[in-house]
Structures are given as structure tokens and as C-alpha cells.
Amino acid sequence: MIWDLIFQPFADFGFMRRALLGCFAVSLGATPVGVFLMLRRMSLTGDAMAHAILPGAAVGFLVAGLSLGAMTIGGLIAGMAVALLSGLVTRVTALREDASLAAFYLISLALGVLIVSTRGSNVDLMHVLFGTVLALNDAALILLCSIASLSILTLSVLFRPLVLECADPQFLRSVSKLSAVTHFVFLSLVVLNLVGGFHALGTLMAVGIMILPAAAARFWATGIGGLIFVAVAVAFFSSLSGLLLSYHFSLPSGPAIILVAGIVYAVSLVLGPAGGLIAQVLPRGPVQN
């Protein structure tokens, strides 16, 4: 019974195993980045970035068809351009980061929609928007795993400056010149992981696996290490359950995975010991030291 429900689909079908591996890779890479986005109060930046890479991916698709390389490079160029330009505008002019980012991603998005509509509607383009997790080939899997590895390595190297940049940027600027570098490398990681994620989950869903597990983890853990650990666990669980749901009930897999993550978030919101609803309402005695 349990075997049939949980293991059979993966034992029988290679595409399910590939989908699971792809989703785990995305979870490993994107979720820790999402934790830092949340801690820097930049959760919506992930969403903006996801919109910003869409036109790049679409252009790549229109130029070269459903080509992994063209769409990846297109997405990277569009995402990095928006990240760099908005960062530059923020540091050089009086405009704040949220406004400059919004301006550039909206321009990028409009440009993308314009390009796509001139070529008429295309069913394959739905793959770009909503992902093709059940049709990941070797090249796509290698790309996803490489991005996850690169992302984790970069985060480990950058961990200390990044924590300082989040908690006390003024102090970091006073002792080191790494502040701007840290910020841009971090934004690059956001773009890189979203570009990786859109192959599996689509441009719009990729940001879900980045942000939802991080938001859920906030209700269970208080330290940075704990947050990352819980968030990755939530992302793994969502990937597995979402794929199984989509298999057993013939649902589209990207939305199924994100909705499971959404349910975990809702449950955490209510039950989570670190500031969840019940923990807020229940009277508790002081901590005994």
C-alpha cells in the first residue's frame, strides 16, 4: 500500500526519478538563497526577478526553439541586466532599491510579452512558463545540479559577509569593501537559481520553491543554520509530495509542488513554535534559565 503510493511511481518510471532529482537539486540551491532573501526583507525581489528573466528565456526560445542553452543564457542575461541596472540606479541615484527594481522588471516583462506576442501563441511556450519537470533530459539535470552546487559553494564562501550585509550593513561598510560585491553576487545567485528553477518548475513557479519553504521555516527555527535546514527539508518534502500528487491525480506537477509548500507554510503559520498563531495565543511561563 505505502509502497504503491510512494515508491512505485519512482521505481517504475525513469521520468519520475529524474523529476525528483531535478526538484531536489532546485531545492538545495534555491531554498538557502530564499532564506537570505527573507532575512533581508527582499522576498518580493525574488518574484520581481522571476518576471525579469521571463523575456530573456522567451527570446532564447524564439531564436533557438526549446533549447536548454539558449533559454538559460537568455534568462541569465535578462535577469543579470535587471539586477545590475537596478542596483546601479539605487547606489548612484536617490531612488530606493524596491522602486528601481520594480521599474526595470516591469520594462523587462513588457518587452518580453511584446516579443512573445509578435510570434503568436505557442503551446511550447507554456513549457517555459510552467516548466517541464516530467521531461527533464540529462543536460537539464546536469545544469540543475551544477547550479545547485555552485550556489551552495558560493553561499558558504560568502556566508559571513552576507550575514553582516543583512544584519548591519553599515558596520560591514565601515570595516570592509565587500558590501557592494556581496550584494551583487547574492543577486546573481537569485537569478541563477531562478533560471535553473524555471527548467523544472517554470519561471513563475520557481520563485515559489525559493520563498515558501523559507517563510515556513521562520516558524520553526530561530538561528540561520536552523532556518536553512528546515527550509531545505520543507522543499524536499514539497517536491516529493507534489510529484506524487501530480502522478496519482494527474495534476500539473509545478503547481502541485508549490501548493504542497503552501500548505506546509499554512500549517507552520498555525502550529509553528517560533511565533506561530497558537504559540502567540497560548499563555506560557517564562523560560527557566
Add this chain to the structure above:
Amino acid sequence: MTPALAFNDLTLGYDRLPAVQKLQADIAEGSLTAVVGPNGAGKSTLLKGVTGALAPLQGKVEFGALNRDDIAYLPQQSDIDRAFPLSVVDLVAMGLWREIGPFGWLGRKQRGRVEAAISSVGLTGLESRPIGSLSGGQMQRALFARLLLQDARLVLLDEPFTAIDARTMADLIAVVRNWHREGRTVLAVLHDAETVRAHFPETLMLARELVAHGPTEQVMTAENQFRARQMCEACAGPPHVCGREVA
């Protein structure tokens, strides 16, 4: 004796509107100086000019034997994200950045120094508490512990004793006086005249322009304080009508 800091015709401001004008003053090496003046007198701006966060519109800040790497700066508290999941130890250990950099290992010796710094500001026992759960006074103690570890020859404090309890203030003033004994140069923006008179040998009074600078009892006179208030009220309108001509 060469000054630790020399303000040479220094004009600082935002959007080309000056907040500190044509300041000419030397800060002696090893001195303990209070920077006082009415609201909007440019006190915090002056510290930002020293750290280099704000480039001078005119003139310059000259360092004697020191350079910008010798500075430890405590800004007004509002700049730290208290919701960020850091413990007291993490926060204090940041003070070792110049020593261990972004990648260096926090060895046993350094951990010992972090502990010692925490204990010298009276926070022993709270090491693993998240900074979000600290009171205002405890937070300020933790930030002083971080300053201790920075081991800087020039310490800049921006209103370090505002909104903290009397006991914390007494403890932190003891830390400041100890820096003075160790020969460090300390420049502190302060509001409370009593504190300045009791603990700070030197005072620099600002009202955008320099009002007076020297031994505290000669600077903190009723006459100077009245003049500073008048100068700042004269400046309360658009800055371009302020005092002398602005380039």
C-alpha cells in the same frame, strides 16, 4: 604633538546643502572629546565625514598617524536589523572582522577574547540570546563589546547613551574612560551637558559652524550654548540663507 585628526576648512552636507560649514579644528591624539550642539548642528554628519561615509563638499579630514582602518564607529542604534537571527556572541564577534576577515577561523584565543569583551560589559550569561530579545541597554552593551574587540585607536560614538538606563550608562562611561586611559582617541556626540561636564575633558561645540573647541569648562558656558542655539535657529530656514556665503 601631531593631532589624530585635523578638520581643515571642512564642509560636509547632503545634496550639496551644507550641514557642517568651514570647520577648522584639531583633535589631539589620545584626547577624549564630546561633540555637542543643538539638533541639526551637524554632529552626526561630522562623524560620517570622519568615517568616509560622506565625502566633503569642501576642505578635508586629515589623519595624523592614523588612517581610516584605525576607526571604530558606533552609529545611532536604529541602523541594525534587530529581527535578524543573530546571537549576542555572533554580534560581538563581528568586532574581530579586521583580524579574521570574511573567511578566517575563530580560534580558541579569539573566542576567549570575545568572552572577555562580553564579560567586561556585563553581559555574561546572555551570550546565546538572540539580539532581538535584548533591552535597549543590553543591546548598547553588546555593541560596546564589539567596539572593544575592534581595538581601534580612534573611536567614534554617535549618541551612545541616549535612551538607556542610568546603570548601563555608568558602566559604558567606565569603558570609554578606560579607552582614554589606554591612549585611544575618542570622539562622542552627546546631548546631556551633565555627562559632558563630568566625564569629557575636551568639548567641540558645533552649530553647523564651529562655536568653540577646547577644555570642557571653557566651552560649556551659558554664553556659548546660547550662541549655538541662536546660530542654529538662524539656520532653521533653507540652508542657503545660513550665515556666510555658501559656495
